[in-house]
Amino acid sequence: MKQEFFVNNRQKYFQQVMDNSLSIFFSGRTFPKSADEDYPFEVDKNFYYLAGINQANVMLVITKKGQKIQETLFIEPNDEILSKWVGRKLTPEEASQQSGIEKVMYANEFNNFVFSLLNNSRYHTERIKNVYLNLERRNNGVYTNPALEFSKHFLRKQYPEVAIHNAYEIVIGLRMIKTPEEVALICESIKTTQAGIESLMAHSKAGLYEYQLEAYFDFAIKSDGQKDYAFKTIAGSGKNGAILHYVANNKVLENGDLVLFDLGSRTEFYVSDITRTFPVNGKFTARQKTVYQAVLDVNKKCIAFLKPGITWKEYNDFAKDLLTKAAFGLGLIKDEKELVKYYFHSIGHFTGLDTHDPGLNELALAKDMVLTVEPGLYVEEENLGIRIEDNVLITEDGAENLSERIIKEIPDIEKFMAASKK
Ligand SMILES: [Mn+2]
Known part of the structure; x- marks a missing residue:
């Protein structure tokens, strides 16, 4: 799929979220199978639809402030030893090429990035008041995902004043209509x-x-x-x-x-x-x-x-x-x-x-x-x-x-x- 497809999907998504908002999407993680083996990685499809990246532990952040879009991707850096065992991860250039997102940072910068967005806007009237997360639900009490955890363990505790919205419904609404x-x-x-x-x-x-x-x-x-x-x-x-x-x-x-x-x-x-x-x-x-x-x-x-x-x-x-x-x-x-x-x-x-x-x-x-x-x-x-x-x-x-x-x-x-x- 060409980069334009994902760029267009983000544009369509952007039209549907409130101004002064922040949206965070997680690509997902691998799950242990047995001993040192993991199940094959399966990317979160709402994340993929917007970012075009098929790799674990990647985050996409979309901010909408004053009707302007800012997109940032967070990827894991390559580990030289691990590369020899399981292969190389995407470089920032490759991630940028696939997604059409210019700004690519490393995953360890993600927390500070989100902190700074939410903190810096504290004394502004046009601050970020709304956070959209891909809160998928299942009829299963033990089901969890990075967005649910981020909401529960971080946002609700640290930023009780922001409103949390569900991006899931917006993205599945877009996904119904095929190009x-x-x-x-x-x-x-x-x-x-x-x-x-x-x-x-x-x-x-x-x-x-x-x-x-x-x-x-x-x-x-x-x-x-x-x-x-x-x-x-x-x-x-x-x-x-x-x-x-x-x-x-x-x-x-x-x-x-x-x-x-x-x-x-x-x-x-x-x-x-x-x-x-x-x-x-x-x-x-x-x-x-x-x-x-x-x-x-x-x-x-x-x-x-x-x-x-x-x-x-x-x-x-x-x-x-x-x-x-x-x-x-x-x-x-x-x-x-x-x-x-x-x-x-x-x-x-x-x-x-x-x-x-x-x-x-x-x-x-x-x-x-x-x-x-x-x-x-x-x-x-x-x-x-x-x-x-x-x-x-x-x-x-x-x-x-x-x-x-x-x-x-x-x-x-x-x-x-x-x-x-x-
Ligand atoms: Mn069928």
Whole structure:
């Protein structure tokens, strides 16, 4: 992603905060795994969206005083010994180049910098009265992050007179609307994912373990420019397809079963989130065809339904109504209340820098949002789990299916699989 993207994002952010304010964003830190090993670093996506830097322990400070913007980045200096072990960190010049921020300081200067901003303005009427922090919350009592800690242990104690605001809602509000560059990266991820799915279909056969088939997807994404995963692949055959987030992936593929793959790659953090379900042996049974076609019809009707102005509630209700009718038609239910046994998740979610991209879900859909369409029917008693998931872009007056090239029609799947077995 070019520097201009991040510069523009900061401009948009700046328009939404109060004057005489200070905003602080943390890139995040690494977490210990075991012994001397850490989990791979995962940058805070709101920080990345504004700063364009993928490195732990970096801070971005944006001040707005008299409607003027001042941006400062704080990075860790390079340690010569550590560089030999784990590689070099960004130099101030590189950090500046990636982010478009001219002023780059070292992390050990951060506290004094913030002190001086808050203290120096003490006797001025136009002092900094507002501090914005990226205060992400989770429904989990033990969850914490650098912004929550900075607020709790420093700001509240040292500067009880400043008002603390949540930058999180502002940034996720901006992230809902994708630029053409963001859509292009999502499309690139979809393209890699397509190659991976085609490889899965080509190599599918009874007797393989789910994880063995999954490995063809792994090969496809690693060999295509060392891409990363959007999330852990779900590979569920037979009954396992009916477990929404099944990731054990360790059952043998049986002849006559369907296998469901929910997976995606990511490019510069922009993800694809695709699900395809196909027969292990390349040929649907009559019953599988009927149920699959019912889900596919809902998938296509949902894509046709989407346009600016539709709310998430309307979208969810629309899908649920169609799936209810389908379940009646398939003889699965006799009362609409029973649908929950066969369909129990929502029809989609935003996608972008995160697989489940955070957004303000009470707002209606608008042009340039990207979201998933993922109806499913899960009939455990028939060894069936079917979900068909595409990623769509909301346009001026409808929705464009970004993943339309990934085959999903019954004849196309059967033809493709038969051809690849020759
Ligand atoms: Mn999804």
